[in-house]
Structure formats: structure tokens, C-alpha cells
Amino acid sequence: MSSHSKPLGEFDLIERFFKTGADSLGANADQSIALGIGDDCALLRPPENAEVAITSDMLIAGRHFFPDANPELLGHKALAVNLSDLAAMGARPLGFTLAIALPKADSHWLEGFSRGLLAIAKEYSCPLIGGDTTAGPLTISITAFGATPSGKAIRRSGAKPGDDIWISGAVGDARLVLAALRHEINLPADDLQEIEHRMHQPTPRIELGIQLRNIASAALDVSDGLLGDLRHILKQSHVDAEIILDKLPKSSILKKQESSIQNLFAACGGDDYEICFTAPSSQRDIIQTISHSLNLPLTLIGKTLPKKDVEEEIYLLDTFGILLSDAETAPLLNSFDHFAI
Ligand SMILES: [Mg+2]
Numbered sequence: 001m002s003s004h005s006k007p008l009g010e011f012d013l014i015e016r017f018f019k020t021g022a023d024s025l026g027a028n029a030d031q032s033i034a035l036g037i038g039d040d041c042a043l044l045r046p047p048e049n050a051e052v053a054i055t056s057d058m059l060i061a062g063r064h065f066f067p068d069a070n071p072e073l074l075g076h077k078a079l080a081v082n083l084s085d086l087a088a089m090g091a092r093p094l095g096f097t098l099a100i101a102l103p104k105a106d107s108h109w110l111e112g113f114s115r116g117l118l119a120i121a122k123e124y125s126c127p128l129i130g131g132d133t134t135a136g137p138l139t140i141s142i143t144a145f146g147a148t149p150s151g152k153a154i155r156r157s158g159a160k161p162g163d164d165i166w167i168s169g170a171v172g173d174a175r176l177v178l179a180a181l182r183h184e185i186n187l188p189a190d191d192l193q194e195i196e197h198r199m200h201q202p203t204p205r206i207e208l209g210i211q212l213r214n215i216a217s218a219a220l221d222v223s224d225g226l227l228g229d230l231r232h233i234l235k236q237s238h239v240d241a242e243i244i245l246d247k248l249p250k251s252s253i254l255k256k257q258e259s260s261i262q263n264l265f266a267a268c269g270g271d272d273y274e275i276c277f278t279a280p281s282s283q284r285d286i287i288q289t290i291s292h293s294l295n296l297p298l299t300l301i302g303k304t305l306p307k308k309d310v311e312e313e314i315y316l317l318d319t320f321g322i323l324l325s326d327a328e329t330a331p332l333l334n335s336f337d338h339f340a341i
Pocket of ligand 1: 221223
């Protein structure tokens with residue numbers, strides 16, 4: 001804080017940039033927020049027979065995003081990654097809280113940040129219901145609340161051997177954008193522009209999660225890379241998996257890269273925020289119907305298998321169902337490509 005500028009007080013910050021009535025967000029039509037910002041606590045009134053899903057994510061400048069990142073995009077992403085977790089459980093958003101540490105009260109930055117944040121909050125009917133502000137290194141922590149009918153949340157532990165494995169949208173683009181921004185890969189400006197939003201403005205698959213409630217046996221959102229995240233389902237469901245590598249859905253832009261890059265980014269790149277889920281093969285037709293109704297590709301990429309050993313195993317196959325060699329699969333199965341910024 002420079003000595004000559006008067007710091008904005010906590011109250012001013014919330015009033016000026018974040019206090020928006022639930023009504024103005026187009027939210028709360030179902031009266032699920034009994035009390036929003038302004039008291040010691042917010043009050044949630046979940047629908048009857050609902051379970052409340054709760055998720056938190058912390059983003060630290062220099063670690064999870066570039067310190068000079070566009071604040072409006074950052075506002076979008078900070079909430080989007082939390083909504084993506086709600087989507088993965090089949091939860092409908094109720095509201096969220098924001099705790100934010102700021103090195104200084106920079107009104108230009110705050111205006112952009114709150115614009116991005118409140119726009120996606122409105123889009124998904126997920127109003128800001130409380131929070132805290134403090135001086136400190138730029139850190140954004142959001143906790144989001146959602147609701148599912150009791151017993152209907154999609155857990156990671158429900159996959160059975162022989163279930164299909166599906167992924168929404170396309171994977172690998174966010175990693176490709178990062179590679180381009182880091183100058184690891186030369187991406188034509190037009191191509192970069194076309195997929196940049198995949199890294200900066202991920203789309204939480206809320207409607208998909210809701211529609212999968214009675215269909216998927218397990219689900220999660222892909223934040224750290226498809227194969228690495230899939231392991232969480234395998235571990236908790238006590239199953240192995242086989243994945244047909246060529247089936248991983250990729251954008252036309254990613255398909256222009258050489259095949260080793262395509263595979264690495266699609267299989268291991270982070271930040272896609274697509275939903276990976278399992279379902280019995282008897283659900284294929286209805287899953288295709290959901291795909292059409294949401295205008296969202298859902299791609300069958302493999303199946304779960306009975307567990308053979310202590311450690312869960314992922315077998316990578318070629319188009320003909322032949323096991324790929326260790327030399328081909330090692331970089332994909334051992335990649336901890338969780339990039340920091
Ligand atoms: Mg998640």
C-alpha cells in the first residue's frame with residue numbers, strides 16, 4: 001500500500017465491487033438463499049430432501065495464474081473451477097463465498113475481477129453470499145455450495161467393472177494454449193485466438209452433471225489431466241481401465257500438432273474442466289440423447305475392468321484394441337504435467 005493513498009476499507013470493497021442483491025443476479029428464484037451478504041453469516045435454505053455439495057479452491061498469483069493476468073478472465077475462472085466441481089457431482093449451484101487477499105486496493109483490477117466473477121455467477125444462478133477481504137499477496141479463495149437430491153450426487157466410487165468411460169467436450173486445448181503462451185510451441189495467432197478461452201474461460205458442465213445424476217456410476221471434472229484424474233475414479237471404485245488413445249476428443253487446432261503432442265496434451269494436459277464419467281453400457285442411447293440436447297460432444301473412450309492388482313492400472317490401446325508399447329505409453333502414464341501457471 002503506498003503511503004499517500006488511503007486504503008479502501010473492507011466494507012467499502014464489498015459494497016463497491018461485490019455487493020449485488022441476489023435478485024440482480026437473476027438468482028434465488030427458488031428462495032434457496034434466505035440471507036445474503038451483510039450479516040455475520042449468510043443463510044442457505046436448500047431445497048427439501050437435498051444434500052448440500054461444498055467445494056473450495058484457492059488460487060495464488062504466481063502459482064496458479066500469472067500475476068498480470070487479465071482480472072476479468074481471472075474472475076470468471078476463479079468461480080468456473082468451483083462450479084466445475086459442483087457439476088462433477090451433479091449438483092445445482094446455490095451460491096458462493098469469496099475470500100480475497102489483495103496487495104493493494106486497485107480499483108481498476110477490482111472492477112475487472114468483479115465484472116468477470118459476477119457475470120459467470122449470474123449465468124449459472126450462483127450468487128455471491130458472503131466473504132472476506134484482507135491485505136496480502138494476491139490470493140483468491142472461493143467456496144461454492146450446490147444441491148443434489150438426497151442420495152443422487154455422483155461420486156467417484158460408483159464405477160463397476162465393464163462400465164463405459166466417457167469424456168465431455170474436447171481435451172488438451174488448455175495445455176496447448178499454455179504451451180503457446182510459454183513459447184514452447186509456435187501456434188499461429190488465429191489458432192491461439194480460437195482456443196484461448198479454453199484456458200482462460202473454462203465452461204463448467206453444470207447441465208451435463210445434473211442430467212447424469214441417474215445415469216453415471218462415477219464422475220469427476222478433469223482439472224489436472226485426463227489420465228491422472230481418471231485414476232481417482234479407478235482407485236475409489238476399485239477397478240482398472242482400458243482407454244483407446246485415438247478416441248480422446250481433440251479440437252481441430254490440437255489435431256494440427258504432431259501426434260505425440262496431441263496425445264500428451266489430450267491425455268495429460270490440465271485445466272480442461274471437462275467431465276469424465278463412467279456408466280453402464282445400457283445407458284449409451286440416453287447419453288447420446290443428452291449429448292444432442294446439450295449440443296455437447298460426449299465421447300466413449302474406453303471401459304473399466306476388474307481390478308487385477310493392488311495399484312489401479314490404465315491400459316492404453318490403439319484403434320484396433322492392441323495394447324500400446326511401454327515406450328509409447330510411459331510418457332502418458334507417468335506424466336505429472338500439472339502446470340502451476
Ligand atoms: Mg474436481
